[in-house]
Amino acid sequence: MPAAKQNIERPWRILLVGSGGVGTMASYALEIGGKAEVTSVLRSTYDIVTKQGFSIDSVDHGRDIQGFRPSHITKTVPDMTTSDSKPFDYIIVATKNIPDIPPTVSDLIAPAVTPGVTSIVLLQNGLNIELPLVERFPTNVILSGVSLIGAAEINGSIKHDEPDFTRLGVFPNQTVDLEIAKASALHLIDAYNAGGKVEWIFDEDVSFSRWRKLLYNASYNVVAALTGIDVIRMRMSQFMIDDLIYPLIREIRAIAMAAGVVLPKDLELFFIKCDTHEGFFMPSMGQDCRKGNAMEIDTIVGAPLREADRLGVPAPTLRTCYNLLRSLQLKVKENKGLWTARFEAKNPYA
Amino acid sequence: MPAAKQNIERPWRILLVGSGGVGTMASYALEIGGKAEVTSVLRSTYDIVTKQGFSIDSVDHGRDIQGFRPSHITKTVPDMTTSDSKPFDYIIVATKNIPDIPPTVSDLIAPAVTPGVTSIVLLQNGLNIELPLVERFPTNVILSGVSLIGAAEINGSIKHDEPDFTRLGVFPNQTVDLEIAKASALHLIDAYNAGGKVEWIFDEDVSFSRWRKLLYNASYNVVAALTGIDVIRMRMSQFMIDDLIYPLIREIRAIAMAAGVVLPKDLELFFIKCDTHEGFFMPSMGQDCRKGNAMEIDTIVGAPLREADRLGVPAPTLRTCYNLLRSLQLKVKENKGLWTARFEAKNPYA
16 A cells, blocks of 8 residues: 555655745754654745845744744655655645636646655645645645644744644545555654654544634634734624624535534534734735735635535525625736636627 | 795795815805705805815816805704895705714704794715605605716816716605605706706606615725725626625515515616726725725615615625625724724623
């Protein structure tokens, strides 16, 4: 079986794709544990990190870490089909997952995936994100990372202010034997926790974790992106909670239920009460929207809506929000040159 | 009966409240006809108009009209209860109608309304806008003006580029005899058309006209405000028409039907095809939103939604859009000092 071929002599060879806050803190934890050797793919920060390394202010690891460099740094995803290096044991993908803007995750990592050997770890939000990878890489383990870390990266500086609490588990819908996949997950958790500063745990129920996280992401993130309003103001308005957040949370819970994932009713109020950060907290999709960045609307909003349609569950609030978010994403695409507005184009309705 | 007391010797004494593009072109048409004497309430443009008058570039009246001044100019709504002037025959209200931001239309015009004499003309968009006025001024005629004019005002300069086509009619739900109200409407139309350049017509069915206009206003205006995307781009995307505009149009049509107003099904496609202006046309609510101005969401979106709830008609797309628009309006209110975000406020859900 594929994962049995994994290199069981340490260090594990790990490729990290996506060195924002989440990815860089993962590379740090893995490197200090001594059981992993990380190759980071850096794009915009390649030069600055080559010269001076990352500087890190971390709630878990220390407030003034200077000059951190992973074992290897590369500008592009390595092509293992033409390399004589040993294959990667793991590829950790910590990019945003935006299938409507190329490249897809599958296309991005394909050159570095060694069939039957490399475990692919999706440290990303959203639902059904494993499906294109299972199809493309049927002999590879596909692992799910659901992270509650709060960490942001700007020009090689990391501000990590919410502890790294991540559940790593096995996507149920994969072609590789699930016990082998579980062993691969446990090896990575062992390497991750080896530094003693953070504790990743094994996720026994990936579907539950992902639907549970959607209760927040497909409500607060969605409304924040569409309105530009932070969580505290939403609560103070009351109607934004009662008439937008609550309906979205209830719809997500109903869809999950129809999909066989029971999210306890208590969670509705839990997600109304949570997030009592200091200050006016803006969910990440709201931040992305404000900055004109592409948003993860397909995996966070489109995917549960497709489940709703498949299962015949009404989701009118989610549907309208999804279509409005697609509209905002269209502006992002136009600004990035991925969509062009041509006035001379024929009115398709005329 | 009240309106019988109207001054039938010309000129009619008319108070115009709201001298944007629509209001100023109304004052111009009325003054050149010679059958009306207009008093305009000017706020931001009082000084410039006093000094040099309005300058007007009009598709109906001429491209280079300089120095137009209505017969009288005032900074505030005149208080007729303490004045010995003759009462106003008409008050034409051409402000935006935003009941959620004070003053209301009723409060604004109250000092100038002479009971039993003054006809109140609401040259404004939206549904059920007459109800507060009928209640407040039960002895006054309340008239409906539904305008298709395209005219904008900036610092006393008017750009009027879509012809003034306005239906003036009688709101059915009023306490004054409807025949008297109709006579009042016909007198005003006569005065309006006297200049020979524009033709207002009598509106035999105000409810139909207002619901019909909502097909556009509660769809394109709403989506433009929520997304910042113009009508041409909406069409080019296709999904914005299919998944947002069409559902909104269908919901409005269904609510109207339940309210006893039959909008022919052909109108759905008519409003998909209309608006083939040159260039990328941004509906007015989209312009307001972009400029941070308050929006007419209560009269254009809230009012039909309340009808839907009263009549038991599902309107899920309209409901979600309404609540998102209320959220955007909350930001406008905060910027205007009408709502304050206090972090120390108790989380009402904790």
